[in-house]
Amino acid sequence: MDKKVTNLLREKGFKVTPQRLAIYKILATTKAHPSAEMIFNQLQTAYPTMSLATVYKTVDILREIGMIQVLNAGEDCFRYDADTSDHPHVRCLECGRVDDLYDINFSDFVGDVAKKTPYRLTGQQFYFYGICPECQKATVN
Amino acid sequence: MDKKVTNLLREKGFKVTPQRLAIYKILATTKAHPSAEMIFNQLQTAYPTMSLATVYKTVDILREIGMIQVLNAGEDCFRYDADTSDHPHVRCLECGRVDDLYDINFSDFVGDVAKKTPYRLTGQQFYFYGICPECQKATVN
DNA sequence: TTATAATTAATAACCATTTTCCAATTATAT
DNA sequence: ATATAATTGGAAAATGGTTATTAATTATAA
Numbered sequence: 001m002d003k004k005v006t007n008l009l010r011e012k013g014f015k016v017t018p019q020r021l022a023i024y025k026i027l028a029t030t031k032a033h034p035s036a037e038m039i040f041n042q043l044q045t046a047y048p049t050m051s052l053a054t055v056y057k058t059v060d061i062l063r064e065i066g067m068i069q070v071l072n073a074g075e076d077c078f079r080y081d082a083d084t085s086d087h088p089h090v091r092c093l094e095c096g097r098v099d100d101l102y103d104i105n106f107s108d109f110v111g112d113v114a115k116k117t118p119y120r121l122t123g124q125q126f127y128f129y130g131i132c133p134e135c136q137k138a139t140v141n
Numbered sequence: 142m143d144k145k146v147t148n149l150l151r152e153k154g155f156k157v158t159p160q161r162l163a164i165y166k167i168l169a170t171t172k173a174h175p176s177a178e179m180i181f182n183q184l185q186t187a188y189p190t191m192s193l194a195t196v197y198k199t200v201d202i203l204r205e206i207g208m209i210q211v212l213n214a215g216e217d218c219f220r221y222d223a224d225t226s227d228h229p230h231v232r233c234l235e236c237g238r239v240d241d242l243y244d245i246n247f248s249d250f251v252g253d254v255a256k257k258t259p260y261r262l263t264g265q266q267f268y269f270y271g272i273c274p275e276c277q278k279a280t281v282n
Numbered sequence: 283t284t285a286t287a288a289t290t291a292a293t294a295a296c297c298a299t300t301t302t303c304c305a306a307t308t309a310t311a312t
Numbered sequence: 313a314t315a316t317a318a319t320t321g322g323a324a325a326a327t328g329g330t331t332a333t334t335a336a337t338t339a340t341a342a
Binding site: 154155156158160161190191192193194195198 | 290292
């Protein structure tokens with residue numbers, strides 16, 4: 001799994017460091033779409049000397065080489081996703097978690113937009129908002 | 142056109158001021174989805190003493206009484222839209238303009254998501270990215 | 283008209299994210 | 313093993329949209 005990042009980093013002239021691999025590994029093995037700070041916190045035990053600055057610099061590089069995508073779900077920070085495929089996200093307005101939405105067909109929607117807009121489209125982001133199952137249980141409705 | 146805002150402001154216990162009407166009028170007569178600063182700049186000639194703080198407070202009130210919606214198209218600021226209907230937006234990656242997308246049917250898409258997610262959905266935002274017609278002409282491709 | 287509570291304007295302060303800085307360290311090629 | 317150029321870490325600083333503050337002003341009701 002690290003092979004691809006390793007090669008891609010080398011190809012693009014970046015050095016392969018344990019920090020970079022660790023940060024990518026976190027993103028590649030979670031579905032939580034962590035922010036820079038969440039990545040930083042998660043690395044505290046394995047890399048006690050990890051710096052937030054390194055996290056920021058690394059996610060920027062990972063985005064540049066196309067290994068991750070950057071999300072902005074209307075929060076005050078960015079989130080990072082090693083799943084670079086086009087897929088909608090849903091954010092819980094209660095606890096803030098962001099989840100993937102799988103097996104959704106939106107090609108008709110996108111096709112319709114592409115047909116009707118004079119823009120040359122290069123991408124899109126679909127964000128849904130609501131209450132996650134856990135928070136539904138927690139709150140009295 | 143101001144009638145509705147005027148009544149709604151009074152109903153909710155807010156005073157009706159020239160500033161508030163002017164800010165709403167800007168939003169109601171544009172399709173540019175201006176940010177707070179853009180509203181502020183646009184009012185400089187008509188209201189030279191307008192304060193940015195007033196713009197922020199007013200859009201907050203307008204949102205509270207349901208006369209506008211707030212957009213976050215992945216920028217570092219919010220944009221405001223007097224068209225409170227659910228509709229997708231497209232942002233030009235070159236010049237930054239944000240446009241509406243009309244006559245797009247996304248109810249199947251939304252229905253599919255609602256059926257498949259365990260979230261209780263309350264809303265959504267659809268953002269497309271690309272190059273607007275003007276910037277397509279301007280850049281050599 | 284008067285009283286009063288809300289609003290405005292201008293600026294300062296905020297504040298959390300992100301970037302910069304630089305000395306120490308480390309990956310890489312030779 | 314060595315050279316060197318990139319990277320790291322830690323803290324400090326910047327960033328820039330947004331909010332708070334306060335005296336002066338103004339909308340509203342009586």
